[in-house]
Amino acid sequence: xxxxxxxxxxxxxxxxxxxxxxxxxxxxxxxxxxxxxxxxxxxxxxxxxxxxxxxxxxxxxxxxxxxxxxxxxxxxxxxxxxxxxxxxxxxxxxxxxxxxxxxxxxxxxxxxxxxxxxxxxxxxxxxxxxxxxxxxxxxxxxxxxxxxxxxxxxxxxxxxxxxxxxxxxxxxxxxxxxxxxxxxxxxxxxxxxxxxxxxxxxxxxxxxxxxxxxxxxxxxxxxxxxxxxxxxxxxxxxxxxxxxxxxxxxxxxxxxxxxxxxxxxxxxxxxxxxxxxxxxxxxxxxxxxxxxxxxxxxxxxxxxxxxxxxxxxxxxxxxxxxxxxxxxxxxxxxxxxxxxxxxxxxxxxxxxxxxxxxxxxxxxxxxxxxxxxxxxxxxxxxxxxxxxxxxxxxxxxxxxxxxxxxxxxxxxxxxxxxxxxxxxxxxxxxxxxxxxxxxxxxxxxxxxxxxxxxxxxxxxxxxxxxx
Numbered sequence: 001x002x003x004x005x006x007x008x009x010x011x012x013x014x015x016x017x018x019x020x021x022x023x024x025x026x027x028x029x030x031x032x033x034x035x036x037x038x039x040x041x042x043x044x045x046x047x048x049x050x051x052x053x054x055x056x057x058x059x060x061x062x063x064x065x066x067x068x069x070x071x072x073x074x075x076x077x078x079x080x081x082x083x084x085x086x087x088x089x090x091x092x093x094x095x096x097x098x099x100x101x102x103x104x105x106x107x108x109x110x111x112x113x114x115x116x117x118x119x120x121x122x123x124x125x126x127x128x129x130x131x132x133x134x135x136x137x138x139x140x141x142x143x144x145x146x147x148x149x150x151x152x153x154x155x156x157x158x159x160x161x162x163x164x165x166x167x168x169x170x171x172x173x174x175x176x177x178x179x180x181x182x183x184x185x186x187x188x189x190x191x192x193x194x195x196x197x198x199x200x201x202x203x204x205x206x207x208x209x210x211x212x213x214x215x216x217x218x219x220x221x222x223x224x225x226x227x228x229x230x231x232x233x234x235x236x237x238x239x240x241x242x243x244x245x246x247x248x249x250x251x252x253x254x255x256x257x258x259x260x261x262x263x264x265x266x267x268x269x270x271x272x273x274x275x276x277x278x279x280x281x282x283x284x285x286x287x288x289x290x291x292x293x294x295x296x297x298x299x300x301x302x303x304x305x306x307x308x309x310x311x312x313x314x315x316x317x318x319x320x321x322x323x324x325x326x327x328x329x330x331x332x333x334x335x336x337x338x339x340x341x342x343x344x345x346x347x348x349x350x351x352x353x354x355x356x357x358x359x360x361x362x363x364x365x366x367x368x369x370x371x372x373x374x375x376x377x378x379x380x381x382x383x384x385x386x387x388x389x390x391x392x393x394x395x396x397x398x399x400x401x402x403x404x405x406x407x408x409x410x411x412x413x414x415x416x417x418x419x420x421x422x423x424x425x426x427x428x429x430x431x432x433x434x435x436x437x438x439x440x441x442x443x444x445x446x447x448x449x450x451x452x453x454x455x456x457x458x459x460x461x462x463x464x465x466x467x
Contacts, residue, residue, distance in 0.1 A: 041438060041445070043100040044399045048109060050116035057097045057120045061127050064093035072136050078143050080152060087141065087159075090131065092439065097124035099436045103450060105190070106197065106429035107421050109400050114197075114427055118190050125186040126179075132166040133175045158296075165295055167284050174283065181280040188273040195269065196262040197429050201233045203257050209247035213240060214363045216465050233258045234424045235432075236456035236464075243347045244363065255344035261430075327353055362467045371457035371464030375420070379406065388415070400425070402458050403450075416440065419450040423458025430454055 040059065046052040067090035074082050101124055105117035131137065141160055147153045163169075167178045207223045217240050221229045231237050231254065242254050274289075281292035290302040299305050324341075331338050331349045341349055354360045383390045389409040396405040402423055408415045419437065424430065432453045440447035457464020 041096070042397075043104060045397055048113060048399065050112050053101070053104060053113065053116055054120060057101055057124060060093045060097040061124065064090045064097075064127065064131070067093065068131065068134070068137060071140050074140065078140060078145075080144070080147060083140050083144055084152070084156065087137065088441075092441065092445070094124060094128045094131065095436075095439055098128060099438075103435050103437060103452075104399060106193075106435075107399060107450075107452060108427070109425075111427055114194075118194060121190060122183070122186055126183050129179050129182045129186075132163065133168050133179055135168055135175075138163045138168045162296060165284070165292075178280065178283060181276055181283065184276050185273065185280065188269055188276065192262070192266050192269050192273060193429075195265045197427065199233075199261045199265070200426075200430075201257040201261060203231045203238075203250070203253050205229045205231055205241075205245075205247075205250050205253075209245060209250040210241070212244045212246040214244065214366060214465070216366070216463070217241075217244075220462060233261055234430060235454045236424060239347075242344070243351050245348070248345060251348055252342075252344045255342075330356065366465040366467060369466040371422070371455055371466060374466050375404075375422070390418070393417070414446065416447040416449075419448070420453075421450055422453045422455050423464070424454040425458075428452075428454075 040046075040056070043053055043056045046056055067086045070086035071083055071090070098121065101117050101120040105114055105121050108114040108117055138160070141156065141163070144156060147156060167175060170178065205228065207227045207229060210218060210221070210229060221231065221237075223229050231241050233254075238254050238258050242251050242258075245251055245254075277289040281287070281289045284292060286292040286295070288302065290305075294301055294305065299308065327349055328338070328341055330353050331341055331345075334352070351362060354362070379390050382388075389411075390406050391409060393405040393407050398405065398419060398421075400421065402425070403419055403421045406418045406420070408418065421428075429452055434449055434451050437448040437450055438445055455464055455466065456462065
């Protein structure tokens, strides 16, 4: 399957709100006010219509503009309070707009809402790019005296570095071209992802090809009068069939279907995205996009990444080859005609090997792992592991009825909130990912995130048995 495409370089101050949470000057600031009240923190609180989402995002962008005006309007000496704080406020508003419109774009309940969220994600990203190229804001930050507090100093120095990497010190024509390329990268990345979201493929199997699949799967996939069963590329449909079906032909068809999602629609999109990234990197003075993307990362450079990967390869090659040989030998005991195990057959033969060599049949334990019980178990284990309390929250409005919410506590202190969007539905992002919704600012705003998954279950009568 084509990999999820990053829409562009991470915004220069992406971590700024988290860092500012540690700063006394930031923590002392008064909570932001809004005509929409506290509920304005979430895009879905005002309703699930495209118009409501547009109004929420546009309000965030207006607030960011006002914060930028505060930065630029300072008279006299600059300080953390009059420059870094309003700058961080602007970043926070834009992060809220980018992150929540992006999440709704992937999980929104209707096509119309997802279309609007896609457009607004582009709009919010464009506003972010504009801030990253704003020379007036850059000069204001550069004019700040070096803060005595180490965390604040690091935050300021890192922000200035990211501004320079973004090209803020280039001439007007070059900055305009940088912005156009960044906006194009965002648009192409969204187009790429949307093609994957919307491309659900269906394989028609004969009932006989489902031999080996568990009873609950067969019950949820009844055959039509002709004896045919439809299997989609949604993970709860395709993955069990690739693991358990005794039909090599079906496993091959399902593998091809899953790995063709987004093709050929994304072919030209991906080429354009790679070309635009290369053009931007070279415009900013980097040989390749990889050099540009790693300039501020711990790994430092593509050469160091290649060295790191080579080390992993060297360490894993011999045990990997030994495991491959054992698996192939086992498969040939069952079918002497097999010369090698394809990717399409890999999970099937791994399952058969576990059953034969370790007397473990993953199907046999599935009735003990209905999704709801697994969720409770994972939450309980995480609470014990991290010495926190994760409590379910009822009555919370979310973007879809199947989404659940948990608050995280340390004693009686609430630390943040987790949303779980765990089951597939039409038009929803089919990947497994975690995404931010809000960023923590001490004394003002708790961090929130969402786990987006596609496990079986979530519909009446389907317990979502897991492996």
